[in-house]
Amino acid sequence: MTSTTLTPTLPTSTPAPASAPTGHSAQRYAVADAVTMTWRNLLTYVRLPQLLVFSTIQPIMLVLLFRYVFGNSIALSNPTIDYVDYLMPGVFVQATVFGALGTGVGLAEDLNKGLVERFRSLPMARSAVLAGRTIADAMRNAFVLVLMTAVGVLVGFRIHGGVPAYLAALALVLLFTFALSWMAATVGLGASNGEAAQAALFPLVFPLVFASSAFVDTSFMPGWLQVFANHQPVTVTVDAARNLVLGQPIGWSVVGSLAWSLGLIAVFGPLAVRRYRRAS
Amino acid sequence: MSPQAAIRAQALTKSFGTIQALAGIDLLVPTGTVYGLLGPNGAGKTTAVRILTTILQPDAGRAEVLGFDVTRHPQVVRGSIGLAGQYAAVDENLTGRENLRLVGRLTHMPRDQVLPRADELLERFGLTGAAQRPVRTYSGGMRRRLDLAAALMHRPPVLFLDEPTTGLDPASRSDLWRVIADLVAEGATLLLTTQYLEEADRLADRIAVIDRGNVIAEGTPAQLKAGLGGTVIEITLEDPAAGVRAATLLERFATARAGSAAGDGAVRLDGTSLDITVDDGARTVVEVLRALDGAGIAPAGLAVREPSLDDVFLSLTGHRADSESPDAENPAGEDAGQLARGAA
Numbered sequence: 211m212t213s214t215t216l217t218p219t220l221p222t223s224t225p226a227p228a229s230a231p232t233g234h235s236a237q238r239y240a241v242a243d244a245v246t247m248t249w250r251n252l253l254t255y256v257r258l259p260q261l262l263v264f265s266t267i268q269p270i271m272l273v274l275l276f277r278y279v280f281g282n283s284i285a286l287s288n289p290t291i292d293y294v295d296y297l298m299p300g301v302f303v304q305a306t307v308f309g310a311l312g313t314g315v316g317l318a319e320d321l322n323k324g325l326v327e328r329f330r331s332l333p334m335a336r337s338a339v340l341a342g343r344t345i346a347d348a349m350r351n352a353f354v355l356v357l358m359t360a361v362g363v364l365v366g367f368r369i370h371g372g373v374p375a376y377l378a379a380l381a382l383v384l385l386f387t388f389a390l391s392w393m394a395a396t397v398g399l400g401a402s403n404g405e406a407a408q409a410a411l412f413p414l415v416f417p418l419v420f421a422s423s424a425f426v427d428t429s430f431m432p433g434w435l436q437v438f439a440n441h442q443p444v445t446v447t448v449d450a451a452r453n454l455v456l457g458q459p460i461g462w463s464v465v466g467s468l469a470w471s472l473g474l475i476a477v478f479g480p481l482a483v484r485r486y487r488r489a490s
Numbered sequence: 491m492s493p494q495a496a497i498r499a500q501a502l503t504k505s506f507g508t509i510q511a512l513a514g515i516d517l518l519v520p521t522g523t524v525y526g527l528l529g530p531n532g533a534g535k536t537t538a539v540r541i542l543t544t545i546l547q548p549d550a551g552r553a554e555v556l557g558f559d560v561t562r563h564p565q566v567v568r569g570s571i572g573l574a575g576q577y578a579a580v581d582e583n584l585t586g587r588e589n590l591r592l593v594g595r596l597t598h599m600p601r602d603q604v605l606p607r608a609d610e611l612l613e614r615f616g617l618t619g620a621a622q623r624p625v626r627t628y629s630g631g632m633r634r635r636l637d638l639a640a641a642l643m644h645r646p647p648v649l650f651l652d653e654p655t656t657g658l659d660p661a662s663r664s665d666l667w668r669v670i671a672d673l674v675a676e677g678a679t680l681l682l683t684t685q686y687l688e689e690a691d692r693l694a695d696r697i698a699v700i701d702r703g704n705v706i707a708e709g710t711p712a713q714l715k716a717g718l719g720g721t722v723i724e725i726t727l728e729d730p731a732a733g734v735r736a737a738t739l740l741e742r743f744a745t746a747r748a749g750s751a752a753g754d755g756a757v758r759l760d761g762t763s764l765d766i767t768v769d770d771g772a773r774t775v776v777e778v779l780r781a782l783d784g785a786g787i788a789p790a791g792l793a794v795r796e797p798s799l800d801d802v803f804l805s806l807t808g809h810r811a812d813s814e815s816p817d818a819e820n821p822a823g824e825d826a827g828q829l830a831r832g833a834a
Contacts, residue, residue: 239598242595243596246592246595246596247596250581250584250588250592254581254583254584257583257585257624258583258624323577323579323581323582324575324579325579325581327540327545328573328575328579328593328640330544330545331543331544331568331571331573332568332593332596332597333565333566333568333569333596333597333598334568334596334597334598338596
């Protein structure tokens with residue numbers, strides 16, 4: 211059936227849809243729709259800048275706290291490194307990991323407010339809701355990384371490994387938080403609202419960030435905790451970013467971080483997509 | 491498949507766990523007409539709309555919009571429908587104009603038409619002044635109007651309105667009725683769900699009454715109301731004894747319900763209050779008063795009202811609209827409660 215056969219039966223001002231039933235009409239718009247959804251999610255930060263407070267003010271306060279209050283009491287096993295240089299790659303990861311939780315919170319809110327229901331009734335690519343959300347959050351995290359670098363430089367942080375290595379470190383951190391976004395999306399799509407998503411995600415991520423090498427040297431932790439701290443993904447990613455930024459030998463840390471990130475995406479990507487399909 | 495049918499459903503069923511939301515419903519909505527799905531909370535109205543709008547998959551049965559199967563060609567169906575739900579699905583953090591722009595882009599309208607169309611709809615729905623304000627500053631009625639505007643962005647030939655006025659104050663409700671009446675005048679095919687007989691009566695060409703996932707009656711509003719006798723006379727009496735006497739006396743004025751098993755709902759006595767469903771409202775009121783006066787019964791109160799959803803249910807099923815039907819689809823169940831109280 212084509213629109214031509216429909217038109218005569220339709221009333222005056224309502225043209226029939228021109229589209230014919232094709233299998234790839236959704237894929238055709240996948241990129242355009244993902245861009246639109248990214249625009250929509252980023253616009254939220256323009257309209258509601260206070261949403262950026264959590265992801266910017268909090269890490270700035272942590273930088274000041276660790277740089278000036280705790281920093282002189284924190285021992286490092288390599289005494290040739292300045293603590294501020296040790297700290298900043300950790301803050302990069304801490305700030306963006308907490309930012310990644312926003313993916314789950316945002317999706318839970320969209321579900322709760324009935325927006326996902328509307329999106330499902332539109333002829334848009336199904337992938338665009340998740341893609342637009344994770345891309346927008348990755349862009350926000352990129353902004354946070356640039357801002358935290360500037361803050362770090364103001365308090366004495368210096369890039370020792372060269373600009374390419376620094377950029378590689380940022381890319382590694384962004385990939386890791388993108389992976390965590392999919393985990394947050396999986397949890398958020400199962401939560402009844404934004405607060406519930408936040409409450410489910412925060413306790414999951416808190417020990418990963420603080421029982422890690424982000425702020426302190428794990429070799430001073432109790433033995434049992436070191437087993438966890440040395441192998442969990444935040445430590446591996448912080449070590450990789452730190453080695454790159456400080457110009458230290460990178461060893462296996464970069465490979466380890468990439469493995470964690472790709473593994474998380476491989477597990478939580480399909481899980482999130484499946485939950486999104488079933489969520490109502 | 492007939493090109494005449496804008497919406498067609500055959501034997502649709504859907505269960506959520508042990509709760510059967512749709513027990514096999516058939517619907518046929520001719521192009522260019524307004525169809526009302528009337529029923530209480532949990533009757534299955536929203537489930538039917540969600541299946542017809544491709545949001546939900548049916549367990550069994552078929553549904554088509556403009557001849558396209560909703561499960562096999564969902565993207566085509568989505569291109570020709572607009573949906574406005576009972577929870578205005580608009581982004582609170584964006585402005586009204588940005589919300590319409592978002593929907594315009596996601597429906598793949600030609601880019602240069604998106605903003606002119608958005609402005610046209612904002613103007614039409616009286617939202618031009620609020621166009622640049624975030625939606626979280628809007629009133630409930632403004633959100634519903636914006637939600638409806640979003641549904642209309644890509645000029646869909648078939649519209650679904652799920653309880654468009656539930657929870658609105660009377661002024662916003664009549665605003666929205668006016669907007670819907672305009673759409674109808676322009677020839678849109680419209681399926682609307684409602685809990686209010688008055689709303690269905692006012693807007694719909696045909697009505698299907700839904701109860702526990704089944705269509706229990708279908709026809710024009712006139713047919714449905716004729717089956718009900720049209721008007722309810724409510725008489726309040728001084729004491730229960732007078733109530734019994736009046737009930738016997740006035741039985742002959744009540745609507746004859748040929749072929750209706752539940753027809754003895756036409757005279758209802760509850761203590762001192764007596765409800766009689768009659769065919770010819772105004773004339774019968776005079777005769778009823780004359781008969782009461784002749785028998786020496788003085789009514790303490792008298793009112794004449796149009797039948798409510800509750801009357802429809804009582805007459806069709808013998809039970810009230812707020813019965814324990816599973817509340818699977820509407821978490822906010824207050825409206826059914828209010829209806830039941832209003833008619834009790």
